[in-house]
Amino acid sequence: MNRALLELQEVDNKLANLKREKSHLDDGTAARAKRDELEKAVAGATQQSHKILGERTARELELQTAETKIALQQKRMMNASSAHEITALERDIAALGRARSDLDEAILELMDSGETVAAQLAALQKQLAAAKTQVESVESNFAAETARLDRSLKATTVEREEAAKALSPTELAKFDAFAKKFHGVAVASIEKGNCSACGAAILPFTLREAKSQEFPTCEGCGRLIFVK
Numbered sequence: 001m002n003r004a005l006l007e008l009q010e011v012d013n014k015l016a017n018l019k020r021e022k023s024h025l026d027d028g029t030a031a032r033a034k035r036d037e038l039e040k041a042v043a044g045a046t047q048q049s050h051k052i053l054g055e056r057t058a059r060e061l062e063l064q065t066a067e068t069k070i071a072l073q074q075k076r077m078m079n080a081s082s083a084h085e086i087t088a089l090e091r092d093i094a095a096l097g098r099a100r101s102d103l104d105e106a107i108l109e110l111m112d113s114g115e116t117v118a119a120q121l122a123a124l125q126k127q128l129a130a131a132k133t134q135v136e137s138v139e140s141n142f143a144a145e146t147a148r149l150d151r152s153l154k155a156t157t158v159e160r161e162e163a164a165k166a167l168s169p170t171e172l173a174k175f176d177a178f179a180k181k182f183h184g185v186a187v188a189s190i191e192k193g194n195c196s197a198c199g200a201a202i203l204p205f206t207l208r209e210a211k212s213q214e215f216p217t218c219e220g221c222g223r224l225i226f227v228k
Helices: 001-023 030-080 083-165 167-183 206-211
Strands: 187-191 224-226
Touching: 001 083, 001 167, 001 224, 030 167, 167 224, 206 224
Parallel strands: 187 224
Antiparallel strands: none
16 A cells, blocks of 8 residues: 555544644634633623612602601790690601601611612622633634644644655545545544554454555455555
């Protein structure tokens, strides 16, 4: 067998490995998905924080209004001239006092909720910043590795063209036919008496005969075999 057949196979193996390596590169899809998920979480927590702040502001305004009314009614009671008027004002002040107490409690609860959400938001923002950095790192590495592999693929493609020139039309046709049949691996070498492709042991007689044959094949897998 023409050694150039094995050399062409070695170049094809190199091309296959480069293509496989390129297909396994991390293009950042997972990192971007995590970043996008965190962005949604940050947006949700921010919205919740604004909602709590809005509710707290509204309750504080209501509390201020209640305290103003209480002060006004207390002033009126000081100037009241009848028992009936005093009783009515006392009932009004008591009701306003209960409302003020409820508002105080609601404001405290909103303050606690606000602090909890603020802590959650801060943690999410920290995670988001890290996720964005990770995306940038992965995408940068992907671009660099893609460029490197593309250069190697281009150079190896030229190398293959040169290697193919060393074959006769018949040899090249035979190689292409076997490569198509065996998923890109047309030629195997012999390593310690075994086929490098399928691992089958090659009989000594077959090895001796193969040295003088134009297209010897493995008894196990049927690929072309090169025997030194």
